[in-house]
Amino acid sequence: MSLPRLLGFGLLLFLPLIPLRSEESAPAPLRVLAVGNSFSQNVFAYLPQFAKAGGKSVSLLIAYKGGCSLKEHADAYAAAENDPASPAACIYSGTQWFEEGHPAAAGTKSFNLIDALKKEKWDIVTIQQYSALSYKPETYEPYAGQVVAAIRKYAPQAEIVIHETWAYRDDDPLFRKGDFTPALMQEQLKAAYAKLAAAYHFRTVPVGDAFAAARVLPRWTFAPDAAFDFAHPAEGALPQEKAGLHNGYRGAKDPKTGVYAVHLDGHHANKDGEYLGAAVFYEALFGGNVEEVAFVPPNGSLTPEDAATLRHIAHQAVRAQKAAEAAIVPATAASAPSTQ
Template sequence: MKVFALFLRRPAFLACILAGVFSFGPGLAAQPTAACKPATRDAAKVLTIGNSFADNATSFLPQIVESTGRKLVLFRANLGGCSLERHARHLNAALANPDDPEGSPYRNNPGVLGITGKDKVSLPEALAAVDWDFVTIQEWSQRSYKPEYQEPYAKQIIDAVRKLAPKAEIVIHQTWAYREDHPFFQKDDGFTQQKMYDGLRAAYKELSARYGLRILPSGDAMQAARGTPRWQYRPDPDFDFKNPPAGRVPDQKGSLNVGWRWTKDKKGKQVFGLDAIHANAAGRYLTGCVFFEGFYGVDCSGVTFVPDDLTKDDATDLRRIAHSVSLGKCKSTCVPADGKHAPSNANNNNKPCKSGTVAGPACCNAN
């Protein structure tokens, strides 16, 4: 009853339901659904509240944006392996006592925040420092498919953003499933990459519905790409994984993740290991293009930046996939009832769309 009541209080979300925007069936593939586009813009101020996944998705974002002649202000309130729970813990510490070091774990960027004289800042400080256009939130990937971990932490963070950055639109960064050879999928418990993807997709949808937030479909993009021949990872049959030749790695063509690599341990010894979690250049470019479309409301086909590790054909294909799960599934522009470009204040502006649009600003790009 609480969820239904939320929909009634948010006419835009009710419009989404009536328009058939949401699809809650089994996620056998990254199936786009009809939604409206976010307003186009030439500049964006973005704050991410996340971890290395947000670092990955924004890794190439400055170059992507610059190549289109647009502008970006970016601050990353990201901590490695950080969950909603941990971000909320730091937030609550800062709110209780601004001088508590527990509340200020984020590396300062004076050039962006304008805060000087300190190496670390709190989330309240970062939120209040700039008139942000967008603030992203995400769950730790190991909990991404477990919605029972979201609360009360998501609410605490969202409430703080709405209070301290009232002009910002809060958007959900949908993280991605791990590569097929991750140890999670090698057990005899039936857990697969597809099940992880289905679970995280459902969990982020649930979070989106609860608060009326758009989703940046990075996970959909990764999964959609994996469903194409070019981006299907296959283990190298000629590589000796048990006794890897020093300094050599297997052929990992088609991978969107870092994969097998040599790194140094604490003693400086070279160690052969697997990173099936984080995105490589292809994955970072793909998810960066998803972020670009989600923030600027513009087709990423106009992006001219290509990372050194990718061919032009690869980049073109990744942009195509990013568009297909993002603006490519939209049918109209989000315009609230007052006729202003959405979102002037997307956290509160959940009015019905004007005639001819599919859904309100809170439903733009709903998955």
């Protein structure tokens, strides 16, 4: 065989290997199931984009029911074991993000917790308490244990991770009496989640800690609009809200009276809060340093400088949480779910 023909034959042998090598270099997705509520939607809104920017991949499903508590999750699981198709069992809708980061509706039909746990071979399953109960440790058990048992039964390979939620905004009605504050709410919910984590040797993703750290900075310190007429707002008018991590006010007409009023959402995260929550989860789940992931939302909600500050806060929160957990339990116990 001549040398040119030999070289050509060798090239043909080599060419089929090229796509195989490309496929081998693609990152395997981290498969994450969130058993939660709208706070789960908040913290995972930007996670696929963070993953892509960091050279990672995620497949994410949020088993969502608005305002869902651990008790409601546990009750729905018990109903699913008895009658999987019952309304009491099929309480969830959800959105699934696949590896490419493109959301696909998975909630057109309601599903139950067993469905969610069996949908994929999950690497991570997150749990949380309903935010209005998060600072009340007496509301966690026995329901958390029942949810944990469900996960261990139907997704025994998964690591169960606690999603630490955050305190409400300063002007939320919960703090109106003055004897309860966002700082106290954060302190109490952190203690409640820490107690849960210690009982089961779970890791905690410290989103609430990151919120607490960010909201003391001038850029995210809430300041009320003292000049706004809340009693008789002009139609379409809203208070000035230049800082903060929460959604804040929206305006709407009463459908019966036609009277315009403003309504506060001091619970859920705004775009800045969603970015911060996703940054915390990125570093907690993927490792590394999220400060090095230069993802900035394309919607213009954050400047590159502000995004970098939030990523720094996220990194500090995760690093502090890891140090605290290492001081309590061995790293192997904190990262490995029990299958018993």
